[in-house]
Amino acid sequence: MPTQTNTGTAAAQPAQQGFVYLPLIAGWLVPGAGHFVIHKWGRGALLAASILGMFILGLAMQGKVYSSAHEVLDFLCLVGDLGNGLLYFLSRAIGLGGEPVQVTTADWGTRFIVVAGLLNVIAAVDAHNLRTGRKA
Amino acid sequence: MIFRPSHFTAVLLFALFASVVFGITQRETPKRMVGYGAYCFALFVLSAIVLSWVMYFIAR
Numbered sequence: 001m002p003t004q005t006n007t008g009t010a011a012a013q014p015a016q017q018g019f020v021y022l023p024l025i026a027g028w029l030v031p032g033a034g035h036f037v038i039h040k041w042g043r044g045a046l047l048a049a050s051i052l053g054m055f056i057l058g059l060a061m062q063g064k065v066y067s068s069a070h071e072v073l074d075f076l077c078l079v080g081d082l083g084n085g086l087l088y089f090l091s092r093a094i095g096l097g098g099e100p101v102q103v104t105t106a107d108w109g110t111r112f113i114v115v116a117g118l119l120n121v122i123a124a125v126d127a128h129n130l131r132t133g134r135k136a
Numbered sequence: 137m138i139f140r141p142s143h144f145t146a147v148l149l150f151a152l153f154a155s156v157v158f159g160i161t162q163r164e165t166p167k168r169m170v171g172y173g174a175y176c177f178a179l180f181v182l183s184a185i186v187l188s189w190v191m192y193f194i195a196r
Contacts, residue, residue, distance in 0.1 A: 043160050050156040057149060060139035105140045112150065119157040126161035136164045 023131045027124030029085040031055075031116075034127025047123045054116035055087050058097075063109025065097030077110070083117025144184075151180035 027034020032048025035041075059065075065088065069075035081088050091097055097113065100106075129135040141149065159173025 046156055047160055050153040054150075054153040057139060060137050061141070061146075062138060103140075104143075105146070108141075108143075108146050112146075115150070115154065119154060122161050123157060 020131050021128065023127035024124050027127040028083070028120065031085070031087070031120050031123065034124050035130070038127060038131050040127075040130065051084075051116050051120050051123065052087075054112050054119065055084055058109040058112030058116060059091065061109025061112065062099075062101040062103065062106040063097055063111070063113045064100050064106070065091050065113060067092060067098070077114050080114035080117045083119075083121040084113070085120065088117065147181060147184045151177050151184075155180065 023034035023037045025034075026037050030048075031051035032044040032046075035044030035047060066074060066078040066081045069078045084091075126135065155173045155177035158176045159169040159171075163169045163172045
């Protein structure tokens with residue numbers, strides 16, 4: 001009786017070698033770095049430009065970078081901000097986004113920063129999926 | 137540097153950045169990435185315009 005081979009698993013095998021979480025961690029810390037680690041240069045550059053652009057424009061709009069949470073919504077925004085990885089800690093270290101500004105664009109800027117963090121998490125997970133062979 | 141865009145400019149920028157990330161991460165081939173990114177961009181912008189008109193008529 002002929003044995004049946006699973007070609008999908010065999011194709012994914014080469015991607016399993018090494019530390020599979022490196023793209024996930026690198027992608028979280030630095031936008032696009034997860035894709036750079038697995039040599040997806042074009043995708044990484046576009047992701048980095050989009051996420052960095054959104055984060056920088058959020059700061060330029062005088063958006064707030066959350067440092068603590070007193071309500072549930074604040075906590076969710078803080079989690080979103082933490083998705084920016086090193087950008088979050090760098091901006092906190094140099095005091096960017098620390099002062100709440102009462103203008104409409106500042107509110108949009110705050111959302112830009114939160115969404116940039118969430119998009120960065122999506123990009124990091126995508127890099128991890130590429131590394132494990134779950135995505136082509 | 138302070139950036140004060142109009143509401144519509146902010147919508148366009150938001151839609152552009154989010155659509156690029158959605159396109160790259162949610163599809164596998166470059167052609168399908170571009171198509172899905174354009175689809176997301178159109179949905180973001182169109183839904184913002186439609187909701188803006190809805191809110192305009194609610195406020196009147």
